[in-house]
Amino acid sequence: MATDRTTPGGPFLPADGDPVPPALRGFARAHAALVELRDDPPHLLARDRAPARRVGLVSGGGSGHEPLHAGFLGRGMLDAVAPGKVFASPHNRQVLAASRAAAGPDGVLHVVKNYTGDRINFGIAAERLRLAGIASRRVLVDDDVATDSADTATGRRGTAATVVVEKLLGGAADAGLGLDELADLGARVAAASRSLAVASRAQTSPHTGRPAFDLEPGEIEYGVGIHGERAARSVPRPPTADLVARMLDAVTAALPDGPGDVLVVVNGLGGTTPLELYGLYDLVAGDLDRRGLTVADALVGTFVPALDMAGFSLTLTRLRPEWRPWWDAPAVTPAFPRANGAA
Amino acid sequence: MDLDQNAVLRRYATAVDAAHGELTRLDRHSGDGDFGDNLRAGLRAAAARHDRTGGPAFAVLGEVFLDEVGGTSGPLFGLLFTEIARALAADPGAFASGAAAGLGAIRRVGEAEIGDRTLVDALAPAVDALHGPRPFAAAARAAADGAARTAGLRARRGRASYLGDRALGAADPGAAGIALLFWAVASVAEPDDDVPPPF
Numbered sequence: 001m002a003t004d005r006t007t008p009g010g011p012f013l014p015a016d017g018d019p020v021p022p023a024l025r026g027f028a029r030a031h032a033a034l035v036e037l038r039d040d041p042p043h044l045l046a047r048d049r050a051p052a053r054r055v056g057l058v059s060g061g062g063s064g065h066e067p068l069h070a071g072f073l074g075r076g077m078l079d080a081v082a083p084g085k086v087f088a089s090p091h092n093r094q095v096l097a098a099s100r101a102a103a104g105p106d107g108v109l110h111v112v113k114n115y116t117g118d119r120i121n122f123g124i125a126a127e128r129l130r131l132a133g134i135a136s137r138r139v140l141v142d143d144d145v146a147t148d149s150a151d152t153a154t155g156r157r158g159t160a161a162t163v164v165v166e167k168l169l170g171g172a173a174d175a176g177l178g179l180d181e182l183a184d185l186g187a188r189v190a191a192a193s194r195s196l197a198v199a200s201r202a203q204t205s206p207h208t209g210r211p212a213f214d215l216e217p218g219e220i221e222y223g224v225g226i227h228g229e230r231a232a233r234s235v236p237r238p239p240t241a242d243l244v245a246r247m248l249d250a251v252t253a254a255l256p257d258g259p260g261d262v263l264v265v266v267n268g269l270g271g272t273t274p275l276e277l278y279g280l281y282d283l284v285a286g287d288l289d290r291r292g293l294t295v296a297d298a299l300v301g302t303f304v305p306a307l308d309m310a311g312f313s314l315t316l317t318r319l320r321p322e323w324r325p326w327w328d329a330p331a332v333t334p335a336f337p338r339a340n341g342a343a
Numbered sequence: 344m345d346l347d348q349n350a351v352l353r354r355y356a357t358a359v360d361a362a363h364g365e366l367t368r369l370d371r372h373s374g375d376g377d378f379g380d381n382l383r384a385g386l387r388a389a390a391a392r393h394d395r396t397g398g399p400a401f402a403v404l405g406e407v408f409l410d411e412v413g414g415t416s417g418p419l420f421g422l423l424f425t426e427i428a429r430a431l432a433a434d435p436g437a438f439a440s441g442a443a444a445g446l447g448a449i450r451r452v453g454e455a456e457i458g459d460r461t462l463v464d465a466l467a468p469a470v471d472a473l474h475g476p477r478p479f480a481a482a483a484r485a486a487a488d489g490a491a492r493t494a495g496l497r498a499r500r501g502r503a504s505y506l507g508d509r510a511l512g513a514a515d516p517g518a519a520g521i522a523l524l525f526w527a528v529a530s531v532a533e534p535d536d537d538v539p540p541p542f
Contacts, residue, residue: 092418093410116500120415123452127422128409131429153459153499 007209011308019206020063020085027070031334035073041091043098045080046073048332050174055182056080056102057173059111059166060095061118062087064203064307065226068162071303071335077170078111078333079104086206086307087227089117095125099136106179107135111166111186113158114142115227137179139186141165143195143315145254146223146231157225160267160304160315161193167336171326185323192318194254196247199224199269199311200237206307224269226306244283247314252291258318261296262288263327265315270305272312277301280312297327299337345435347531348400352393355527356386362523362542366516373503373510377414382520385412385420401428401441416462416517422448423466438528439473442482446470453500460496460503460510462517465489469525480536483522483529487541490518514542 013019021042028037028044036045043060059069060082069081080102082090099108108129112122122138129136143161147154168189169182177185199221202211213230215221220243221231238246266281268274281300288295296319304313319327331338359366359382366379389407393400401424408421423445430441446466455461469486472478493515503510522541529538 091413117415119454120419120452124409124418124422127448127452131425 009204010209011204011206013206018085020083023063023066024070024083027066027334034332034334035070038097038101041082041094041097043080043082043094043101044070044073045098045101046075046078046333048075049079050075052176053079053173054104054106054176055173055179056099056104056108057111057166057169057182058082058095058099058102058108059162060084060090060098060122061113061115062089062227064228065304067302067335068304072163072166072170072331072333074331074333074336076174076329076331076333077166077336089115089121092121092124092128095122096128099125099129099134100132103129103134107137109169109173109179109182109186110136110138111162111169112138112140113162114140114155115157116154118158135179137183139165139169139183139190141190141193143190143193144223144225145194145196145250147225148254159195159197159226160265160313161190161195161317163265163267163299163303163336164193164263164315164317165189167331168323168326170331171329174329175326188320189317189323192256192258192320193315194251195265195313195315196251197224197226197267197269197311197313198222198243198247199231199306199309201271201310202230203228203270203307203309221311224306224309224311226269226304228306228309240280241283244280244314245287248284248287248291248316251314251316252293255316255318259320260292261294261319261321263315263317263319264288264295264298265303265313265317266298266300267304267313267315268302269309269311269313270302271308271310272302274301277312284314296324301337303335346431346438346528348431349393350531351527352386352390352400352404354531355524356383356390358523358527358540359383359386359520361540362519365542366519369513369516369519372513373498374516378416378516378520381412381414381417382420385417388412399428399432401425401431404428416520419449419453419462419517420520422452439470439478442466442470442473455500458496459500460493460498460515460518461500462515462521464493464496464515465518465521465525469521477533477536479525479529479532480538483525483538483541486518486522486525487538490514490522490541493518 080098082094084090141158144157370378405425426445427441472481472485
C-alpha cells in the first residue's frame, strides 16, 4: 500500500508514526495563551480558571474527535484533558496526571463518555486519586439512542452531548458549586440528552488512505458512533428532510420528559461542511417547531467528529430554566463558540 | 506468619512464564490474544525493578502494573497488588483484608458481578476462602475453581462480551491470571499443602 502522502484523497498525516503527538504540539502552540501541554504522560491544562472554582473539571478520550476534548479547555469549561491515541482510551496514568494537575480544594470531576476503555481507565485513575487522598466523582455521558438496548450491559454510547455537559458543568463550576453538586448536575444533564448519528461515507483510514468501510450506492449508515465503527444497519438514503425527521422521531421519543425548551447540537462528523450543517439546522429547527419544542440555543458545527467521516449527529437536551445561566456564562476556550443565540 | 513477598513475586513470575502459552491460547479464544504477553511482561518488569530497588514486592507490582502494563486488565491487577501492598504495610498479617480491598476497587472500576465471566469470578471466591482454616491453600483452590467455571459462562463485560456463545469452552484469561497469583501465594505461605498449579 502506498503511504498516506501519495494516496489520492489521503489525509495529511505523518508518513510514519503516531499522528497524535505532533497534533498535540501544534494545538498547544496555536493556543498558547489558553492551554499548556505537559508530557510524560501527555496531558493538557487550561492556563486560566475562575477564582471561585472549587472542583477541577477533567475529561479526555480518544483522539480523532477534535476539537473535543482539548478544544474545550479554558475559563468556563474544562481544566485538564487526557488525550488517547486515535479512537483509543487514554492510559490511566494520563488521567491521573491530568487530575492531579487540575484538582481543586473540592477535588476533581471526571466527564467520561460511555465506552468500556474510557470507563475502566478513568475508574482506575479515580481509585489512584482516592489512595492519594484526592476526592473525585464521575459523570458518565451516554446519549446515543442507536445503542439503547437491554441486551447488553454496556448501555448507550457517549457522543456529542459531551459538549453540552461540559459547558453546563463549566458554568456551574465557575459559580462555585461543590463536587457532589456538580456530579449530580452532570448526571441530570446527561440524562436529559439524547443523540443519533448517520454517515454517508466512512472516515479515511490513517493507515491506508482509503475509506475504512464501503457503503453501497444509495445507502447510509444509520446509528454510527464516533470511533469509526459501522452502524448496526445500513438503510436506503431518504431525502434529507425525511432523514432529519426520522432522526428527530427517534431522538424525541427517547428524550425523557422535561421542559419544552431544548438545546440543539448539529454536529459534523468531520467530512461535512458548514454549508451542509447549517442547511441541516434549518431543517431541524423547522421540524422542532412543528413538534412544539422551543430551541433555547443551538450549536452548529464540527465539535465531536470521527476523523473525516461524512455524516452528522443530532443532539437534544431538555434545558431546565435553572441551568440557563450556566449555558450563557462565558467560555474562553479554543473551540467553544462564544456568541450564541439561536432561533 | 509474615508473607515472604519477594518469594511470591518470583514464584508468580515463574508460574506465568510456564503458563504463558496457555494464557495466550485462552485470550485468543475470547479476547485479542495479548493477555499472556502483558502479564508476563509486567511480572518480568516488576522482578527487574525489585532487583534494583528492593522494598515490598507487592508495592513494586502495583506501581508497574498501574503505570506500565497495557490493556485494561493489567491496570486492574495493579489495583489488587496496590491494595494488598497497603494492607501488608499496615499489618503483615492483613493479606485477606488487602485482597478484599483490591476486589472492591476492581468491582468499582470494572462494574463486574460474579458470573459476568471476568477475573472477579476467580478473585471473589478466593477472598471469601481467605477467612477459613489453611487460608492460602483454600484461596488457591477457590480461585482455580472459579477460573475453571468461567469456561461455562457467557460474558457480560469486557471484550469477550462481543463474542456471545463463541467465548464458551475456555476459561477467562484474567481469571486464570488471578488463579496463578493465589497459587503462588499458597505455595510460598503453605507449601506443605502442595496445591497443584492451576494452569
